[in-house]
Amino acid sequence: MKKIINVHLAGLLIPMEDTAYDLLKAYIESLQRHFSQEVGGDEIVSDIETRIGELFQEQLRKGGNCITDADVNAVIAAMGRPEELGGESEQRSTFSQVADGLRPRKRLYRDPDDKILGGVCGGLGAYFGVDPVIFRLVFALLFFGAGTGVLLYLVLWIAVPRARTAAEKLEMRGERVDLQNISQAVKEELSGVKTKAQDLGKEAAGVFKKKENNDIGEALREILLALLRVVGWIAKIALVLIGILIIFCLGVALIAMVGSSSILIPLKGFFWYGWWPGVLFWPSILLVLGIPVVAFIIFLIRRLVGARAMHAAVGYTLAALWLIGLAIMIYLAWDIGHHFRVKRTEKVLAEFHQPTGNTLYVKFQPVMQESEEGGSTTYAIISNWLTLRDDSLFYRNVHVHIIPSPEDDSFRIEIRKSAWGATGMEATRNVEQFHLSFVQEDSVLYIPDVVPLPKGTPFRNQKAEINIYVPNNKQAFLLNELPWQQDRDDDWEENDSDEETTQQSSTISQMPTHRFSFAHLSMNNLGTRWGKQEDSTSSVEWMDGLLYLFFSLFNIQPHS
Amino acid sequence: MNIDNTQSQMRKGVLEFCILAIIRQGEAYPSDIIEKMKAAGLHVLEGTLYPLLTRLKNAGLLKYRWVESPSGPPRKYFSMTPEGEAFYHMLEETWKEMVTAVNQLTQTD
Known part of the structure; x- marks a missing residue:
């Protein structure tokens, strides 16, 4: 029993058996593939289609109500298989043609008949001649491993084409693409559909049987x-x-x-x-x-x-x-x-008046907010860390260290400005281009909380460290903290072993004061900070600076 | 060494020359060309003709026009261009040389 379908071929209506149609389709697809690399390949194929249509029409006129497998095979024999026709590529190298004939080329396709997701594993299995379950297991393990399996699978899914035609399925399995194989594959596919249907029937009937078999x-x-x-x-x-x-x-x-x-x-x-x-x-x-x-x-x-x-x-x-x-x-x-090759640091002892009392208060002056009232307009407050005005860029890279210094008998403030450059000269120039000035009101020091970069000055991780050396019987406090220091407080609380400073804080607890946590940190890190070379070329620090800026870029917070 | 392969290579070599020769005698439709070649005893696969015609046309050696057919889709009728004519004459010369050469070589004994 065979189904007959009407096929529209080159403007003619041809009744064909469905298997004959499959054969013809596979043949025309093989021609399309064969001529696909050639200029006018479509034209060649459509000419051939026209001719086939004519031959079929002649056949029908002779008698017979439809085109059968035998008719299609006869036409294909007359027209020639793609490998016999020759194209431009074949004219160039007859050797590769011979080699192709001997050793069928295997191609990686996704297998639509053996798939759970996209058929990638099925295709891999066919390509390597292994059970696809192995690949599925590998992908599953990779997925649970680090999720790399997902990415790999996605890439393969995108990159590997699905085997659509019978010829492609043959290529996938590495079988020769010629007409015998194609027609065999088509037949297998048809019988596959049948067995699938049978299986379904069996399954439905066998539900109870299986229980019996146990x-x-x-x-x-x-x-x-x-x-x-x-x-x-x-x-x-x-x-x-x-x-x-x-x-x-x-x-x-x-x-x-x-x-x-x-x-x-x-x-x-x-x-x-x-x-x-x-x-x-x-x-x-x-x-x-x-x-x-x-x-x-x-x-x-x-x-x-x-x-x-x-x-x-x-x-x-x-x-x-x-x-x-x-x-x-x-x-x-x-x-x-390459502009972060050399670092230069400039060390200056700041001039200031010793406070009348024994205590020095350090307060960060919020430059960003303050001058909004002033003349220059704020262009954009990108985050708490970074502010852009039409004349300069401000970013928080001022660090204050409060360092006990028993051998001194008065306060000492040291400002260390540092910046990077492609050459030592450039770095020095970058250091000199930014200025940090602070204001003193008796025992309170107002320190700008940002590094100002005038327009035209490149960002080279300009950084200011202010070291306040505190003599034995005196104390220094940081009166306000910057938003980004808050998260370091926990650190400080845990590690605090300096009972002297805790005691001191209680004396001024009525004020909204916080000690600058860096004070503690810097004491711990004193040795390493001090031991650092002036012109260190360690890339770690400029990377640090860049990361710092990028982090601040994306750490966009509402500016209060 | 595959004899079929060598034979088909030999035929392929003269195929363009034969096609041009047929079309030169007057406008021709692919099926006509195949009939004429068959009649002359030159058996080629029909499929080889179409790529050749397209290539010759794309090279400007042939041109075609559509002609309505009473029994089916319109047909392509091919004819020579002046370039095709010149190409044909060059091929003809080569062919004559080859015939003499091959004859001389095969008739030595």
């Missing part, structure tokens, strides 16, 4: 399979969610970048100088962030629509653009890095 092994297998399927479904949903999340995050990042460009454009000026970096900055960010979004959207759409494989050129172009963006980014990073 085959525990079989039951376990069933349960395991069902579990695997459930896991597969969960993974499918999770993957879709992860995908949506990734797109969403990249999209948000991109929008945020564009939205905050008014802030970032002037900020960029503190990193790079010259024309090239300025021009390259935005394209590189757009490429590096935007290409994955575009590619992922294309991928999702293709998955949803079930479109044919994307033209390789599109993929290569996207990849190339992304790599270009990455290269520019690396260049820009290098450009920054």
Whole structure:
């Protein structure tokens, strides 16, 4: 019994047996693949289709009510199989043609007939000639290992095409793609459908039988399979969610970048100088962030629509653009890095009046807020750490250390300014370009809480450390704390072994005072800080500075 | 060494020349060309003809026009361009040289 279908072939309506149609379809697809690399390949195939249509029409006119397998095979024999036709590629090398004939080429496809998720494991199994269960186990383990399995699976899912046609399925298994094999595969597929239906029937009928058999092994297998399927479904949903999340995050990042460009454009000026970096900055960010979004959207759409494989050129172009963006980014990073080669520190003893009492109070002057009332307008308060005005950038990189110094008999304040540069000279210039001045009101010292960078001065991790040396019988307090010091307080509480300072704090507890936790930290770290070379070229510190700035960029908080 | 392969390579070599020769005699439709070649005793797979025609057309040696057919879809009728004519003459010369050369070589004894 055979089904007869009407096929529209080159403008003609041809009744065909369904198996004959499968054969013809496989043949035409093999021709399309054969001529796909050639200019005018579509035209060649459609010419051949026209001719086949004519031959079929002739056949029908002779008698017979439909086209059978034999008719199709006769036509194919007359037209020639793709490997006999020769194309431009074959003309170039007859040797590879011979080699192809001898050793069938195996290709990696996703197997649509043996799949739990996307058929990646099935395809891998077919490619390596191993049971796909092994790959499934490996992926499952990798997933529970570090989640790398998910990424790998996603990449393979995107990159590996699904075996659609009979010919592709043959390629997947490494069998020769010729017509005998194709027709065999088609037949197998048809009988596969039959056996599947039979299996279903058996299953339905065998539910009760199985209980009677009480085959525990079989039951376990069933349960395991069902579990695997459930896991597969969960993974499918999770993957879709992860995908949506990734797109969403990249999209948000991109929008945020564009939205905050008014802030970032002037900020960029503190990193790079010259024309090239300025021009390259935005394209590189757009490429590096935007290409994955575009590619992922294309991928999702293709998955949803079930479109044919994307033209390789599109993929290569996207990849190339992304790599270009990455290269520019690396260049820009290098450009920054090379300005962080040499560190210079300038040590100055500050002039100030000794307080009348035994106590020196240190207070951070919130420069950022204060001068808002003044003339210069605040361009953007990026975070508590970073403020941008149209004339300068301010960022919190002032550290105060209160250091007990028994050998002194009066307070001593030392200001250490440091900055980085490509050369020693540049670093020195960067140090000299920023100034830190404080105001004294009797026993209170007002210290600016930020490092001011005038416009035109590059960010080179300019840093100010103010060391206040406290003699034996005197004390120094920090009267206010910066928001970012709060989280260090816990540290301090735990480690506090200095009963002298705790006692002191109680005497002024009525004031909203906090001791600067750095006081404690610096005492602990005194040895290491002191031992540091003046011109240390350790990259750790400038990395630290960069991280610090990036962290502050993304630590956007409402400015109070 | 596969004899079929060598034979088909030999035929393929002269196929373009034969196609041009047939079309040169007048506009021709692919099926006509195949019939004429068969009649002359040159058996080739039909499928080899179409890529060749397309390539010759793309190279500007042939041109075609659509002609309505009473019994089916419109047909492509191919004819020569001046470039095709020149190409044909060069091929003809080579062919004659080859025939003489091969004859001389095969008729030595």
